[in-house]
Amino acid sequence: MVVVVATIKSVSFYTQNDGQQLIYTPFREDTETVGQRALNSILNAAIMISVIVVMTLVLVLLYKYRCYKVIHGWLFISSLLLLFFFSFIYLGEVFKTYNVAMDYFTLAVIIWNFGVVGMICIHWKGPLRLQQAYLIMISALMALVFIKYLPEWTSWLILAVISVYDLLAVLCPKGPLRILVETAQERNEPIFPALIYSCKFLELSTASPGQQSEDDGGFTSAWVGQQQQQLGNLQSTEESRREVQQMPSARGVKLGLGDFIFYSMLVGKASATASGDWNTTLACFVAILIGLCLTLLLLAIFKKALPALPISITFGLVFYFATDNLVRPFMDQLALHQFYI
Amino acid sequence: MPVAVFFGCAFIAFGPALALFVFTIAREPLRVIILIAGAFFWLLSLLLSSLVWFIAVKASNPENVSLQKGLLIFGAVFSVVLQEVFRFAYYRLLRKANEGLAAISEENLSPISVQQMAYVAGLGFGIMSGAFSMINILSDSLGPGTVGIYGDSQYYFITSAFMTMAMTLLHTFWGVVFFDGCEKRRWWVIAAVAALHLLVSGLSFLNPSYEGSLPPAYVIMVLMAAWAFFSSGGSLQTLTQVWMCKKNGVDSS
DSSP, X not given: OHHHHHHHHHXXXXXXXXXXOOTTOOSOSOOSSHHHHHHHHHHHHHHHHHHHHHHHHHHHHHHHTXXXXXXXXXXXXXXXXXXXXXXXXXXXXXXXXXXXXXXXHHHHHHHHHHHHHHHHHHHSOOOHHHHHHHHHHHHHHHHHHHHHHSOHHHHHHHHHHHHHHHHHHHHSTTOHHHHHHHHHHHTTOOOOGGGEEESOOOOOOOOOHHHHTTOOTTOOHHHHHHHHHHHOOOSOOHHHHHHHHHOTTTTOOEEEHXXXXXXXXXXXXXXXXXXXXXXXXXXXXXXXXXXXXXXXXXXXXXXXOOOSHHHHHHHHHHHHHHIIIIIHHHHHHHHHHTOOO | OHHHHHHHXXXXXXXXXXXXXXXXXXXXXXXXXXXXXXXXXXXHHHHHHHHHHHHHHHTSOTTOHHHHHHHHHHHHHHHHHHHHHHHHHHHXXXXXXXXXXXXXXXXXXXXXXXXXXXXXXXXXXXXXXXXXXXXHHHHHHHSSOOTTTTSOOTTHHHHHHHHHHHHHHHXXXXXXXXXXXXXXXXXXXXXXXXXXHHHHHHHHTTTTOHHHHHHHHHHHHHHHHHHHHHHTTOOHHHHHHHHHHHHHHHHHO
């Protein structure tokens, strides 16, 4: 969220209205009457949401019928696009803003390295921190694209509708996301790393039994014996691994990337369009964080997959509109007279 | 030059709060959560009070300047009262949460004490209050402009920064004293905290004659620091011990 806000505030490209819009939102918002604008934004939001719903259903169907290659290919291509093309545009705009001279060769080397390391980290193996950093960067890039190309009322409507959709998709018995999570749990597989941000690292891979005995990791057997006495069995056995993989929440919290994108989009939109500037952005930030805390609390209570969007987005939207319209004039007046509360 | 003003005022206003955050709160996730929730509660109180102010303004004559100023003062006073109410509400919530934390921990002891929560909650209130007062002013201080071109005070930025720092620390101390008063069921303490908050806020109505608002605010801050220190268990002995330990450590190493 911090990356998105920083970019919005400094790089004007993302707040300029070029007049271009995504093909998903064909209706324009610079219309004559308020009614027409409302209607257009509703239609835009409806089209966007139906695209998202259709894509989700396709993904779930592909997963259910084990078309892993198609899914992997799709995720591969989309992360390729994000890591190379969008970051190229982003870098270009940042250089333009700060008037930095750059030649194409250096840029090509930078983008190539960035992209390839990103693909490896996300789709294969990599240090956890690096993987987290890359996932954050692509979420921020996606959010920036949305902020630039979605007209204003459409984006607020999309945020509202998508949190309702998230609620339905995860909690209803026939919801696509719930089916996805349950199928993944049944087959005891982790959900694709390109879609999920995980906070902890313990990925217990099933190592072949022959290797374990040689690798003592540098610990002397006496020390290991003593630790095992005090703490219990250190090496993971088949039973403990199966047990651990069945515990959803104990081994670190996982958050979908879509959630990141929409949180960032809300905060970015708040900083781009609010006339109260930083106060509104700050209020939305805190509101989203509190929504996330509440969601995690509910996760700890219910111990099953929960939608992360509704509570945060609701708080965020409420606080955005309330702060922009109510708090901003109040604080402006107080600052004018230098009153402190 | 504007950049210098920006950094100077930013560090004056947020330096102590940032230091407190980095050294005492950043490493413990539970404290971070309590901090953010405290900020959220302050924000809620501000929202409600600005709603009331907004309604009052809309219902009144916008041309009448003195009426508008009076309404603003009323709004500020109402906001102070509401902040203290929300502080009490946050205290109740934290007590419940503390019991829950103690129940799910292994030795039936909560990982965080009420005094620590009081400190973190007060800091949360303070940081949010300071941020909302200061951030827009800071971002304006970067841009091109002339201070006080219409005859207002030259010292707008720096006095704002000092006042913000005072308010942030004051909120922290008020948090500690308030929670302590609630724990020991001393209602006069709560009334005193509310009264002091009203006093400091009221003193700021004297701006731009800064002699009336800044020094008394700092005096009250020092007094509150002492009160908070003594009410959370410190004493002259522990203070001297800190000094002695430092001296001992230097001598023996």
